[in-house]
Amino acid sequence: MIKEYPGYNFIGLIFGPTSDTQERLEKETGAKVRVYTKADIGEKGEIAPSDGNEALVAYAELYVHISADTYEKVDTAVSLIELLVTPVSVSVDE
Known part of the structure; x- marks a missing residue:
């Protein structure tokens, strides 16, 4: 998705201001919920909220890792994150 929507702040959407969104997702x-990257050179690493938009430029791919003790919790988290990161295009007809 990063290549399809350059400049779209996927990391910011998942973490939210001061990690509020990530914490709320986890609580609810x-x-x-963790975000990992794969750099062009093949290295992998976890992204922290403080990395911000710099991480989007530095990495070719983002992965959201969701873990829980039940499938229902994972499914719920996946659904909410999909809603967060799905770009919405607005067209205005003149």
């Missing part, structure tokens, strides 16, 4: 779903 009971799942752990």
